[in-house]
Amino acid sequence: MNQLQGTGPVRQAQSVRVVIVDDHAIFRSGLKADLDASIQVVGEGATVEQAIAVIARERPDVVLLDVHLPGGLGGGGREVIAGSAAILGTTRFLALSVSDAAEDVVAVIRAGARGYVTKTISGAEITDAVFRVAGGDAVFSPRLAGFVLDAFGTAPADIADDELDKLSARELEVMRLIARGYSYKEVAKELFISIKTVETHVSAVLRKLQLSSRHELTKWAAERRLL
Template identity: 60%
Template sequence: MTIKVFLVDDHGLFRAGVRAELERGAAGDPPLEIVGEAGSVDEAVAGIAHLKPDVVLLDVHMPDGGGAAVLARVRPAQPDVVFLALSVSDAAEDVIAVIRGGARGYVTKTISARELGDAVRRVEAGDPVFSPRLAGFVLDAFSDRPGAAPAVDPELDLLTKRERDVLRLLARGYAYKEIAGELFISVKTVETHVSSVLRKTQLSNRYELSRWASDRRLV
């Protein structure tokens, strides 16, 4: 049976490459048909509703909200659609956010074409699929064992994506100027983000922030 796949990624060249590789497939594999694609959240929501794919390959970060926004808008109306996140990011909070949102798996863009095709078939069949090092994030986040990261962290959820980026680098020991260079923002903007994180977490200094970030596996 042909599996209908919908691609969501804001880079058209990447979508074209994935389409070509998946539709080429390999002899003996169940065929994959790319029934549609989208480069934004709104396009994705409309396309998925119209085309009713079996599996959605979902980019995590896009300018207008990304994978979490697509999940939030699609899953209530179409709970049978299966989502597989495909991202350059291997950050724990990104993995956990889309799995909380309802994705069945998460793989990084370093995956081979053959492995990606296999991942699509596996999630469509009901299996959870993760790139090897990412599975531990999910196990920890949804585990009840002592020391595991909580499945829901209200304090962490208060932070924006950029605040988390700044916090992660800060916890790794980067100076404000180095953080600014890594994220292509000004030192003043870094200071603003750090002040905002301190206010939201009710902590006093970067050392407390570093420990707080480490406890939540952001580092």
Template identity: 60%
Template structure:
């Protein structure tokens, strides 16, 4: 029996309570449609949130089994949610089970993966995951396993195996997480419309992020930007 089949079978015997945290309502609606058929999957979506403050409030109030957490959120991002919800990640004095977090993001950047895992998340999957595989991942995380999309686990192994602290890149640190996402996609050759679709933002917002990146890095055009990102192995 595969892991997916095992998860589906487990869903017939128990319910996993889930909170969805993502700042795009349409995406949350899509995920709920994929995983929220309680009778079929054994998953019960008990709450939603679209920013850090709301996420902390909803998770604290509902104390779900698993939180599906986007990395990039208004108010400080997924790492801030993890920091503020840290007391919930251990079993409560009242016997309440620990809340476990599974990052679900469009980003496959090493720094994003490592950041949320250091923050306490039990896994990290990208938004290209199928609904069936996401259900299986939720059950595995609820059981205490670590779950990663292919190749992302390598980032974590490399990071935690390293004995030296990586050098700080002051130029990169000037960029916000969203600007880094846009930078990486531009460097990979994506058009503005493709980036907008992948990040669930408008083309105008993409243009604004690109302008900000060029200004902060003191670059003139996307070709220089691509060379800059390639030299730092960000592509």
């Protein structure tokens, strides 16, 4: 599986503390076994309440968060992020889901997750994604890039960068390449820019996805039940 596009070496020296939130115990233990030794799993949660409690107690670097969770008010992963708003600056959330439904993915990203990957991802890829998110970058799978292109449209913004409802020409290029299956490194090579610049563009897109007040975005996500 090659759905996660962060194959570049972004390993840090220190280990990353992670909390896994998923209501399936089998998946949690499988994920724990798959993760690299440099990732330290400090807690687990199966429901919204458990997750909020364990995240507040452990203050991990990264939370691997299932989109669909029992408990709480029925908001799932979105509610966990909302309940951990106080530490959103230091703890980062990476959404994991079996669902490809745009409304789920967009909801959890807009709540504050730094990326989204599907559960069929390999152990090496998820390890890489965890480090990337811990380093403050956004993790975009080709599918998420496709969602973004679909939601924002494929025409570039007239006034670059400042507009929240449109992507700049460069951001569009980056999103297109990611949707085509390029890794960050390959995107950088293709566009003759540095990996750091690619990461900047991706983070900018993530910010637009989170902050855009364009009501079409929500409407689009609700209408578009599947990709």
